[in-house]
Amino acid sequence: MRAGSALLSPEVKEQAVDQNKEEIRTEAMDKDRIDQIIGKHHGEPSSLIQILLEIQAENHWLPKEALEQVSERLQVPMTRIQHIATFYKAFSLVPKGRHQIHVCVGTACHVRGASRVLDTVEGFTGIKPGETDLDLKFSLETVNCLGCCALGPVMEIDGKTHGKMGSAQTADVLKNYD
Amino acid sequence: MSRINSPAELEAFKRNLLSERDPNKTCITLCSGSACHASGSREVAASIQEEIQKQGLSAEVELRRTGCHGFCERGPIIVIRPEDICYFQIKPDDVPEIISETIKEKKIIERLLYTDPETKEKIVHESEIPFYKNQGRLVFGSNVEIDPKSIDDYLALGGYSALAKALSQMTPEQVLEEITKSNLRGRGGGGFPTGRKWAESRNAPGDIKYVIVNADEGDPGAYMDRSLLEGNPHSVFEGLIIGAYAIGSHQGYIYVRQEYPLAVENVNIAIQQAEEYGLLGKNILGSGFDFTIEVHQGAGAFVCGESSALMTALEGKAGEPRPKYIHTAVKGVWDRPSVLNNVETWANVPLIINKGADWFTQYGTEKSKGTKIFSLVGKIANTGLVEVPMGVTLRDIIHKIGGGIPGGKKFKAVQTGGPSGGCLPEELLDLEVGFDELTKAGSMMGSGGMIIMDEDTCMVDVARYFLNFLTDESCGKCVPCREGIRQMLKTLTHITQGKGKDGDIELLEQLAEVAGEASLCALGRSAPNPFLSTLKYFRDEYEAHIKEKRCPALSCKELISYYIDAEKCQACTICGRKCPSDAIKGDKNLIHIVDQEKCTKCGTCFEVCPSRYQAVKKISGEPVPPPIPEEARTIVRKKKEK
Numbered sequence: 001m002r003a004g005s006a007l008l009s010p011e012v013k014e015q016a017v018d019q020n021k022e023e024i025r026t027e028a029m030d031k032d033r034i035d036q037i038i039g040k041h042h043g044e045p046s047s048l049i050q051i052l053l054e055i056q057a058e059n060h061w062l063p064k065e066a067l068e069q070v071s072e073r074l075q076v077p078m079t080r081i082q083h084i085a086t087f088y089k090a091f092s093l094v095p096k097g098r099h100q101i102h103v104c105v106g107t108a109c110h111v112r113g114a115s116r117v118l119d120t121v122e123g124f125t126g127i128k129p130g131e132t133d134l135d136l137k138f139s140l141e142t143v144n145c146l147g148c149c150a151l152g153p154v155m156e157i158d159g160k161t162h163g164k165m166g167s168a169q170t171a172d173v174l175k176n177y178d
Numbered sequence: 179m180s181r182i183n184s185p186a187e188l189e190a191f192k193r194n195l196l197s198e199r200d201p202n203k204t205c206i207t208l209c210s211g212s213a214c215h216a217s218g219s220r221e222v223a224a225s226i227q228e229e230i231q232k233q234g235l236s237a238e239v240e241l242r243r244t245g246c247h248g249f250c251e252r253g254p255i256i257v258i259r260p261e262d263i264c265y266f267q268i269k270p271d272d273v274p275e276i277i278s279e280t281i282k283e284k285k286i287i288e289r290l291l292y293t294d295p296e297t298k299e300k301i302v303h304e305s306e307i308p309f310y311k312n313q314g315r316l317v318f319g320s321n322v323e324i325d326p327k328s329i330d331d332y333l334a335l336g337g338y339s340a341l342a343k344a345l346s347q348m349t350p351e352q353v354l355e356e357i358t359k360s361n362l363r364g365r366g367g368g369g370f371p372t373g374r375k376w377a378e379s380r381n382a383p384g385d386i387k388y389v390i391v392n393a394d395e396g397d398p399g400a401y402m403d404r405s406l407l408e409g410n411p412h413s414v415f416e417g418l419i420i421g422a423y424a425i426g427s428h429q430g431y432i433y434v435r436q437e438y439p440l441a442v443e444n445v446n447i448a449i450q451q452a453e454e455y456g457l458l459g460k461n462i463l464g465s466g467f468d469f470t471i472e473v474h475q476g477a478g479a480f481v482c483g484e485s486s487a488l489m490t491a492l493e494g495k496a497g498e499p500r501p502k503y504i505h506t507a508v509k510g511v512w513d514r515p516s517v518l519n520n521v522e523t524w525a526n527v528p529l530i531i532n533k534g535a536d537w538f539t540q541y542g543t544e545k546s547k548g549t550k551i552f553s554l555v556g557k558i559a560n561t562g563l564v565e566v567p568m569g570v571t572l573r574d575i576i577h578k579i580g581g582g583i584p585g586g587k588k589f590k591a592v593q594t595g596g597p598s599g600g601c602l603p604e605e606l607l608d609l610e611v612g613f614d615e616l617t618k619a620g621s622m623m624g625s626g627g628m629i630i631m632d633e634d635t636c637m638v639d640v641a642r643y644f645l646n647f648l649t650d651e652s653c654g655k656c657v658p659c660r661e662g663i664r665q666m667l668k669t670l671t672h673i674t675q676g677k678g679k680d681g682d683i684e685l686l687e688q689l690a691e692v693a694g695e696a697s698l699c700a701l702g703r704s705a706p707n708p709f710l711s712t713l714k715y716f717r718d719e720y721e722a723h724i725k726e727k728r729c730p731a732l733s734c735k736e737l738i739s740y741y742i743d744a745e746k747c748q749a750c751t752i753c754g755r756k757c758p759s760d761a762i763k764g765d766k767n768l769i770h771i772v773d774q775e776k777c778t779k780c781g782t783c784f785e786v787c788p789s790r791y792q793a794v795k796k797i798s799g800e801p802v803p804p805p806i807p808e809e810a811r812t813i814v815r816k817k818k819e820k
Contacts, residue, residue, distance in 0.1 A: 046494035049477050053436055080495070087496040087653070089478030090436055106398030107593065107629045108555035110643055115735075116781050123758060123778075143437070144480070144647070147401035148216035149553070150250040150561035161216040167782040168756045 029059045029066050038073050045074045048081070053090060061092040097132045097139040099177050101125070102156040106145035109152040113166070117153045118142065120170040137178070181456035184464040185342035188333075195334045202260055204239045204281055207322060208268075209255040211246030211405050212440055218269065219243075219254035225270035226256075229277045239281055242331075245321040245409015248563040249309050252292070257304055257322065264304045265290035295559070295581065309560050312578045314541065316549050317525050318402075318565045321409035326444045329451040332412040338457055340528035344420045345465035353424040353531065354380060360535035361547045362527075366392055366483070366520030367598065367624045368700070369546070369613035375517055378507040380425040382515035387427040389418055390511070390518040393434040393441065394488060396480040397596030398647065400627035402551040402563050403521040407434065407441045410525070411448035417527030419462065419469050425517055428468050433488055436475040445473055480597075480651035484699050485510075485518045487653070498653045499699035520625065522551055542568035546612035550626055556593075557632040559584045566611070573607040576630060587632040590731075591715070595624030597644045597651075598704030600711025601637060620711040622704070636733035637716040638723050642670040644708035652702065659702025662693035666709060675736040678724035683713065728799025735779045738798045742770045742783075744806040746793035749813050753783035753794060769811040774802060 037054045041047035048070070055066055062085055071078045085091045103118045122128060125138045132139040146154050151163025155170060162173050182188050206226060210219050223243055230239050247255050252266035258280060265276065265287070272290060279285045291300040292307050301307050304322075324331040332338070344353050358373025379387060391414060395403040407414060418430050434441050449471050452458040460468045474492055481487045482497040489511045491497035510516025526548060530538045539547045546568040552575065554564050559581030566575060572592055576582065583589050591601040600621035602609065609615055613623045631640065645667040654660045666689045669682050690706030697703045713720060722728045729737040742753075742762075747769045754762040754770055761777040764770030770793075772783070787794040 044494075046492075048494040049491065050475060050494075053475055053477055083496050084477075087479060088476075091477065107596075107627065107643070108399040108561075110398075111556045111629060111631050111635045111640075113781075119778075119780055120758065120782075123780075144396065144398035145401060146212075146216070147404050147438075148213040148250065149399060149401070149555035150213060150253065151216055152555070152561075154216070163216065166785045167758070167780045168786050171758060 029055065029063060031069060033058070034066055034069050035073070038070065043073060045076050048074060048076055049084060049088070052081075052085065056091055060096045061094060064093075094132060095136065097136045099138050099158055101138055101140045101174075102143045102146070103129075103140070104144070104146045104152065104154040104156070105142045106149070106152075108145070108149035109154055112152045114153040116167050117155055117165045117170050120167045121155070121174065124171055124174045181454070182463065183456065185346045188338060188342050188463060192333055192336065192339075195330055199334065205242055205259045206239065206281075207242045207244045207257045207259065209245075209247040209253055209322075210243040211250075211321075211408055212401070212438075213246060213250040213405075214253035214255065215440070217253045217267075221270045222254050222256075222268050222273065225273040226277070229273050233274075233277050233282070235277065235281065239277075242325050243327075244324055245326050246405035246563060247322050248313075248315075248318060248405075248565075249307075249560065250563070251559070251561040262303045262305070264292060264302065264307065266292055309562065309564075309579055309581070312574065313565050314549050314567045315565045316529055316541070317413070317522060318406065318551055318563065320413065321405070324410055326409050326411055327447050329412060329448065329455060329457075332410070336532075337412055338416055340531040341416050341419055341457070342463055344423055344531050345463055345467055348531075350380070350424045350426065353420060356535050357424070357527065357530060360530045360538040361545075362523065362530060362538070363546065363613060364520060365522035365526070365550065365625065367595070367622070369623055372519060372523055375505075375507050375519070376421060376425050378505060379427075379515040379517045382508040384514055386429070386514050387425055388511050388514060388516040389422045389425065389427045389430045390488070390492070390516060391418055391430070391432040391434075391524055392483065392485070392488060392518050392520045393432060393438070394476045394483045395435065395438075395521075395625060396483045396651075397625055397627045399555050399629050400553040400596060400625055402553050402626050404438050404441055405563055406525055406551070407521050408438070408444050411441075411445050412452065413525045413528060414521055415448065415452060415458070415471065417524035418471070419458070420527050420531055421517060421519070421524065422469050423467055425515070427517070428470070430469065430471045431492055431511075432471060432473050433476055433482070433492060434473065436477060442473065442475060449473070479653070480647075481653045481699070481701050484701055487699070488518065489516060496653075498655045499701070501698060522626070543610060543612040543615070545614050546623075550611065550623070552611075552626045552628045554580050554628050554630070556629040557583055557587065557635070558630040568612045569610045571608050571610055572602065575611070575628070576607070580630065583630065583632050585632075587634065589630070590633050590635055591631045591637065591640075591712075593621075593629040593631065593640065593708075594627065595622035595707070596627045597647050598622060598700065598707055599624045599627070600707045601631070601640060601715065602711070603715040606715075620714055621707070634731055634733060636674070636729050636731035637712040637719045638670065638729075639674050639731075639733055641709045641712045642667065642674050645670055645705070648701065648705045652705075656696075656698040656702060658693045658696040659698065659705060662689050662697075663702070663705050665689055666693070666706070670709070673720065673723045674729075674734045676723070676727040676734075678720075680724070682724060683717075683720055686713075722799070726799045730798070732796045732798050734798075738779060738796055739774060739802045740777060740779065740781070740784060741772050741774075741795055741797070741802045741805075743793050743795050744769050744810070746791050748791050748793070750788065750791070752786050752788065756782050756786045758782060764811075767813045767815065769806065769813060771805040771811075 105114045127133050127140050129142045153165045155162045254268050256265050362372040363369040482491045484499050485506045487497040487499040549565050549567050551565045564579050593601045616623050649663050649667045652659050694706050759778045761773045784794045
């Protein structure tokens with residue numbers, strides 16, 4: 001299983017955050033809001049994954065402070081939370097960029113040339129899957145099926161689907177984001 | 179909304195619904211599954227609503243946003259009832275014309291119809307289109323009729339009548355017996371007899387038992403469970419409640435991937451509606467039977483599709499599988515008896531209870547009964563979801579329903595069963611689909627992914643692709659899987675990069691044997707299948723990669739080169755402008771040359787070279803022809819005569 005790795009070291013991350021204060025929430029999430037989410041699940045340790053998913057959905061990543069708060073409230077050790085946060089693909093332990101690129105590498109897209117699309121995205125953004133660039137502009141992830149195989153190869157940016165991608169079109173699409 | 183308290187009230191409710199609905203009222207059903215959303219169905223829906231209002235038809239015309247129709251290649255799809263007029267690839271701009279011409283004037287718009295690629299004939303009705311005509315849609319058929327956000331739509335079609343029958347006319351033993359007699363087998367991959375699994379749980383000690391829907395569909399390129407859960411959630415619930423009644427469970431879980439937001443949304447709405455009607459909760463239909471459903475979102479791990487791993491995840495832990503000396507049907511979630519079935523399996527249950535095991539067993543082969551939904555994708559003309567009776571041949575699915583391979587290419591292989599399955603060649607296309615038939619051929623049914631590959635697909639790369647997927651998804655708990663798959667991937671990657679050496683195939687075979695025998699769960703045990711099946715049927719491709727450093731499909735990047743055919747190049751500069759690595763030299767009237775040092779083999783030039791020139795060539799296993807001498811590069815064009 002892949003951990004939520006990124007190019008960002010903590011120091012660089014802080015600098016990058018300064019420049020993009022407006023767009024990206026990298027500070028710890030509001031403590032009351034986290035308590036609310038935990039309360040919704042009745043503080044049940046078996047709901048740990050569901051709680052983390054909700055925090056991830058709202059905050060787009062899991063800050064350490066949030067995990068510590070969850071650990072304390074649910075009485076679940078930090079090691080187990082770390083295990084879960086690195087085991088499942090949905091979680092990220094580092095902030096995400098302004099634009100989230102998902103390149104589908106499911107089998108249907110693969111046989112239609114998804115690897116060329118991925119190569120182009122990597123070349124254009126300078127990052128590999130699982131990483132975020134230093135300007136916090138793009139985050140890149142690969143996904144295994146977006147369920148629209150008729151459009152393959154497919155790339156999704158911020159939820160918008162771009163279908164029937166070739167290398168040239170991929171580059172054209174990426175140019176439109178800043 | 180009122181509670182329905184008995185089977186009689188359910189029947190009365192349905193009759194009332196039908197009497198309120200005019201069968202002759204015009205209804206536009208629009209496919210609103212995830213695939214059609216991606217091709218713009220939301221925008222089409224907004225446009226239809228706006229246009230209905232604008233043209234003053236709000237009272238006469240209804241828009242129903244249904245689940246997936248299956249013919250994703252041609253989405254977004256609309257079907258206009260009661261005439262059953264089918265339009266494909268609708269854009270918002272088409273809508274005003276559809277409303278004014280077809281709805282108001284009853285005129286058919288030819289260009290939006292399906293054109294038969296062979297006869298060039300236009301087809302108006304869904305039932306006459308080859309894609310639909312050759313299917314047998316027992317489970318998936320209702321999708322096109324139902325707005326998944328409306329329980330009334332499901333009830334109007336006779337929904338929950340199987341539940342009423344089970345609760346009021348059958349004992350749990352009788353339900354179990356009917357399912358056992360139907361020979362229903364698990365649609366999620368293993369093909370385990372559902373009746374036997376239920377019986378084991380029913381007979382297991384303990385008062386608290388669970389039933390679980392496995393909607394953690396992780397096979398890359400398979401989306402039938404998603405479409406069924408999105409499009410007809412109540413059919414899955416109905417099966418689940420019946421199963422719970424049979425084994426004596428009062429709590430169900432739906433484990434659905436968080437990557438399926440529409441499925442999660444529709445399931446939650448459906449639960450709320452079923453609760454309001456008293457079809458979930460206490461004393462269902464006055465029978466005294468209680469049952470509740472909880473939704474658990476999966477956080478993204480392929481291994482969680484495995485039953486014991488999924489149950490561990492349900493407990494709020496990292497989803498690692500455990501040895502199954504004792505079946506999960508006896509000791510599952512929190513060590514209690516737990517029946518886990520796939521979405522499609524559950525959706526089959528109401529049909530069997532309603533129509534009987536004898537009706538069900540008339541479909542299929544001796545050992546595989548009923549139908550199966552396949553996700554027909556890859557290099558196929560009609561991408562989509564198809565449901566066929568077991569026993570139909572692969573050839574019929576691919577050619578009659580799928581419309582064959584697009585672009586005049588040659589079929590090479592069909593991959594079934596996802597990462598645990600295998601690739602079958604042309605010679606095996608007359609194989610009848612069924613659990614045992616596919617396993618015998620070296621592949622498997624799996625959950626129903628069917629990926630078509632043509633001559634441009636490299637089979638060694640396909641094996642590498644699946645092992646790469648499995649390396650990433652291996653949970654790491656047992657050594658044969660964690661280390662074995664990794665080593666297999668390393669060797670396969672070397673082969674695709676032209677670094678393969680003698681003995682690699684034998685090494686891979688040894689690794690495959692160990693991982694296949696000694697891994698803890700089915701993920702590891704079946705991981706070598708993609709390699710073993712491609713080796714069995716496409717050994718020559720492995721040998722070409724290793725011995726000649728050649729990729730016969732011209733697909734492996736490290737083994738191919740691009741060059742420009744000087745005879746064909748018209749010096750149009752398109753490739754040069756699009757090349758991301760500045761590797762193409764040339765100018766207007768100056769024949770282009772690929773700089774092999776700079777070329778990253780991204781294939782952009784090959785893609786953008788106008789098809790009337792086809793000047794960019796791809797080769798493998800042979801040296802690139804030397805570029806033409808400088809003095810011969812200039813093209814002298816004849817001036818147009820005035």
